[in-house]
Amino acid sequence: MSAPARRVLVTGSRAWTDTATIRTALAMQWGDGTAVLVTGACPRGADALAEQVWSGWGGRVERHPADWTGPHRTRAGLVRNAAMVALGADVCLAFIRDHSPGASHTARLADAAGIPVHRYPHPEQEPAMTSTEQLRYALACAARGWHVFPLTPGDKRPVKGFTDWEGNATTDPARIRRVWSRTPFNIGVACGPSRLVVIDLDMPKPGQTPPPAWDLPGITDGSAVFTHLCEQAGKERPDRTFTVLTRRGGAHLYFTAPVGVRLRNTSGTLGWLIDTRACGGYVVGPGSHVTLPDGTGPYCVIDASDPAPLPEWLVTRLTVPDPPPPSATPVPLPHAGQRLTRYALAALHGETDRVRTAAPGSRNHTLNAAAFALGQLIGAGALPRPLAEDALTAAGHAAGLSAREVAATVRSGLDAGQRRPRQGAA
Known part of the structure; x- marks a missing residue:
């Protein structure tokens, strides 16, 4: 017999307008897509936005509209809130703006029932901290x-x-x-x-x-x-x-x-x-x-x-891979008589081009390997380190890596390469 589906109870203000916060909160509860979204079926605000996002992902929504014409009249919303909580939930997401009494009431009931409550402030009303x-x-x-x-x-x-x-x-x-x-x-x-x-x-x-x-x-x-x-x-x-x-x-x-x-x-x-x-x-x-x-x-x-x-x-x-061993991707030094600067610049251009065009998911590894290869040339006296640092840094930024990540990767790769300088060909 399969386990019952998780129940995600949503309560929120009618004045709630921030879809991004709701989408982020719901994504954390999506799991394998079998969870049920439980709402008070308000036609606007947090309930409506949550239903739109959840159903758009293909999720199941359980709606509990208040019976405003029934015997409870003006208390129908409070009665409905209590009924939703009584049905049970694995988590309650509360999107409360302007101290909404209905949403606050549901969150308090969920707290009392032992249901974990995650409260989200609306970004347009949150004051700066003291x-x-x-x-x-x-x-x-x-x-x-x-x-x-x-x-x-x-x-x-x-x-x-x-x-x-x-x-x-x-x-x-x-x-x-x-x-x-x-x-x-x-x-x-x-x-x-x-x-x-x-x-x-x-x-x-x-x-x-x-x-x-x-x-x-x-x-x-x-x-x-x-x-x-x-x-x-x-x-x-x-x-x-x-x-x-x-x-x-x-x-x-x-x-x-x-x-x-x-x-x-x-x-x-x-x-x-x-x-x-x-x-x-x-x-x-x-x-x-x-x-x-x-x-x-x-x-x-x-x-x-x-x-x-x-x-x-x-x-x-x-986990960032260790720099490749000298034999993995050899970068031979020029034979005697060749122009060292021309060769070094060609290697510099080739490595930085690979960094700039690296596919997402491989950019940091590519930058690390390039820094290691150029570090070997620096250790052999074939390339000035400041030139390599500047070129690799620019290539890393062009590839979309953060400044902090680029700096750390370039530094560690060059240091590792310099410790294994490339030897000249016989």
Whole structure:
């Protein structure tokens, strides 16, 4: 006998207009597509948007309209809310705007019934945090063992002059109180010392469309790409973990880093609109509020579970391969009498062209291999390192990798190559 389908109860305000947040929240509950969406059948607002998204994916919707003409009259909505909760649910998603009494009532009933409730603020109404609230969130992160440091208020960047953020990030409550009690800094979580790997599922910017490799039915954002990856791997989507809703409707999924494997930041390695942050990276932490031209809003906790271990299949995909051995892709030095500069520049152009044209999912590996090959030439005295660094950095940016990822990969690849300089041909 098959297990009963998961039930996802949605409650929300009639004034709710933000489809992106609803789509992200529902994607985290989609699973294998057999879950049932339970709604109050309001013709506008959160209920209507959730039904549209869910049914558009091919999901089943269970509607419970209020009987406004029956004996309960004006209390019909409250009676309906209680009936939906009494039927049971595995999770309740509450999209509450302007303190909607009906949606707030349903969320409170679900809490009382022991149903996990994830509350989502509407981005247009969320105020900026005060220093007291920011301090509370920073201390909460530190209590989990996460190393935090101050970001510029309203921004995603470290405060001016705070360059060694990874080395200075802290879990010390006294230091945190001294910093955040004065100014409402945003919160940076340094992933490396916190032993975290965070998967960032982003939303497309206006006018942005999927690249050819991801131009598939239903692929509209990073969350949809992640769901597709999980389905391809035959794995359940790992959503039962600490999760933060980001300012533009995306999500940060927090996982504990694997033991004995040093993962680095990636951009697009898993797929379109999916970045990861690990050693050498940080994320904007919960409780932060960012105001930038490309999007304004808070970073809200929507699942306060402890971070789950990063699934093994994702560890494998995110592990950057070691540089190839000297015999794998030989780059011979010129014979005596050949012009060294001409040869070195030809090698430089060939490697950087490969980086620029690398397919999504292979860009970081291609950059790493190119840096290793050119590092061998640098070690042999055939190529100036600053020239190679500049060319590889430009190629990495052109391929769509993040500045932080490019810098780390170029540096490690060149260093490894220089330790194995290419020997001249006999």
